[in-house]
Amino acid sequence: MNYFVKLAIIVAASILLGFAFNVFLLPHEVLTGGVTGVAMIFGLMTPVNTGFWIIILNxxxxxxxxxxxxxxxxxxxxIxxxxxSVSMLYIPIVQITEDALLSSVWGGVLTGVGIGLIIRYYSSTGGFDVVGILLIKKWDIPLGGLIFALNSGVVxxxxxxxxxxxxxYTMLSIYITGIVIDRIHTRHVKLNLMVVTSHGEELRRALLENLVRGITVIDGQGAYSREEKKVLYTVITRYELEIIRNxxxxxxxxxxxxxxxxxQVMGNFRKDD
Known part of the structure; x- marks a missing residue:
């Protein structure tokens, strides 16, 4: 994907975060997690806007x-x-519902969508997102669940x-955010891929050029047609599935x-792509 398209998605998702904070979470003093949650606490307890605290703590x-x-x-x-931070300065803090539970749910959903898109396109919202991404490079676990665990201290x-x-309410919002992140950021999901083809060598070269995965090639034969086939087997991440389709x-x-x-995948599987 073109870098400027990715950047536009990151910017739009960041504005969505500012909207979720100011419209759903802050009016009910329901926090989000990690450094942003701590910044919200400081923003509510001091005259300094939460947006400034986000920058300082990050x-x-x-x-x-x-x-x-x-x-x-x-x-x-x-970026x-x-x-x-800038969107939080200009989007007014407005309470559109008096129901704190409803605000927690929708705030968690919108926050999860925003963070999930930001991380998917190789960025972060700072704070525990960065810590979580560093940790999943060592341990191949769902990012949303890890961020939920790290953010529990804010509760x-x-x-x-x-x-x-x-x-x-904060715990509920953070939990929903983690679930939504894992629906969008699916790099931890591994897929077994098996392809039976008559173009084995051509397909093998193309997959090796487009992926960073090893491929096992097995000789096969159609039971009915008796035609010689090649069976290509590998394990990929869900992000790579679209590459395979093309x-x-x-x-x-x-x-x-x-x-x-x-x-589960054991052995020499590259995790830092």
């Missing part, structure tokens, strides 16, 4: 991300954090400052393809 984490995740990721993350803080009823459509649209979700 500075050390941005430095860590620059060292571990690369320049493009951090530039995208700085995302800046757009979120304790909100309980002390704003009461335990609001803390439970390659197959171009080289052998009549290939027999079986795709199933893998429960």
């Amino acid at each position: 500075i050390p984490i941005v430095i860590l991300g620059w060292m571990k995740l690369g320049k493009e990721f951090i530039i995208n993350s700085i 995302s954090v800046a757009v979120t 304790v803080l909100s309980g002390f400052f704003f009461g335990w009823e609001l803390a439970l 390659v197959l459509k171009e080289i052998d649209p009549d290939a027999f393809v079986s795709i199933s979700q893998s429960m």
